[in-house]
Amino acid sequence: MRMKGLSLETIPAIHVPFRFFNTAPWMGVIAALVLLMEAGSVFSSHWSPELLAATHLLTLGFITMVMLGAMFQLVPVLSGEMIPGGATVATLVHSSLCAGLLLLVAGFYWQAYWLFNMAIPLLLMAFSVFLLALGSLLLRRRIGGGDSIYTIRLAALALMVSVGLGLFRAAQYAGLLSAVGLEDGINLHLGWGLGGWLLLLVMGASYQVIPMFHVTPNYSPALAKALPTAVFVSMLLLTFVNNGSLRGVALLVLCLAAIIYAIVSIRLLRRRKRKVADITARFWHLALLNIIVAACLLLIFYFTADVPPTSQWRAPIYTVIGIIMIYGFGVSVIMGMLQKIVPFLSYLHLQRSCMTNYELLKTLPHMGEFVPPGFPRWQFRLHLAALLSLLVAAITGQLLELCGLLLLLDFSWLGFTLARASRLYLATAKRVALHS
């Protein structure tokens, strides 16, 4: 098979993913500040405005921000095709997502829901532009990428549904729409966001990055297709079917797919060819363990709905499942992956800038210099401490200030690490440009 190589225009410039990566930790820092300032009320209810503000900073501001940036890089590499619009689309998506999210969060935090009137069109623009650009590429039949692209297609659909439901709910908050069918709409928004977009995208990315960065065997092709299909079909059933038994089966299948995915991934990571200490692998283990716990808790939560006593323990469990999925799974995967991807992309792009002068290749910093080994080690310690304190705070209502402080340190450390790597990249790129 003769293949067309990627042109320089096909892989986006490094500032495209890096602007998303460098913004995300600071959204996490704002979430930590919300926890610190509102320690007394944030966990009073899982719908408290402060908790909704912090949650959206983590889900949209951190997780989705990094994922969108990664998509601009990953999809062209996997498919061999460029996302239409490239850097212009990325600029539009990034700026409207930042502005829309901050307005949404401000609206929640100050309960000034009129701000949603501005947040909704901005977020709608961010996601429409992204999904249109990505969708026009993903809809092409003859693109590479195999099971990863198949899973990313499903993830993009899940994102569309989750964002649609979220914006619908925001419009209700703003008084633009009547408040009908709220409870189910919120659950579906959460389900499509966490069970759909987050889980499916992590699955799709892991099919590539776990074997590539950790030198493990590949995922079984049959399983790599069956698991995301099971997740997506389950979500469809949970959305459109009212029959209680069928919904129970759909949730069971969804949770089993998540558990099987986690077990298979853990087994693959244990079969790493290189048994060297690797913090990203630890982040993966932590994340995968969390999704197993979240799936088990969700099943217990769902199938014990009629078992008394209900209200005392069910409310914290609901919040705990959210924390485990968002902070334990999503944030862990992303923090771990950034420790690998940022040095890799920095090195890759610098290599490309040496194409006119190969002698400069020898002068490039080693990949390990972009994120020195001590940085991810401290990141993991801080992240684990923050996660545990978050769980304790949600269950007991204690240690909220400590929890906020640990979150602040966790995200600040990541922000500092990424900024340091970006500075080293920029300084080296400048030097290379001078000598090319």
Place this chain on the structure above:
Amino acid sequence: MAVELTLDARLMEPPEPFDKALEILQKLQPGEYLCMLHRRIPYPLFEFCNALSLEHSVKEMPAGDFEILIYQGCDRETLYAEGILCA
């Protein structure tokens, strides 16, 4: 007869395959070609091939790995004649 230089990158962690391949390609002489075994299609490497005026060919192996042949344009006919490159 074309001389094969082999690089088995299947157990290498990025960016080692790229670095090692580039090291070989910069010294590639007429009559030599690189046969690289890789778990992925190394798209970024192909940019360097283009810059070095080298041609490449990718073949998927039964186990899902890829065999990448990189050679000088002047050796294309020889490689076809020897059955190393397939039409």
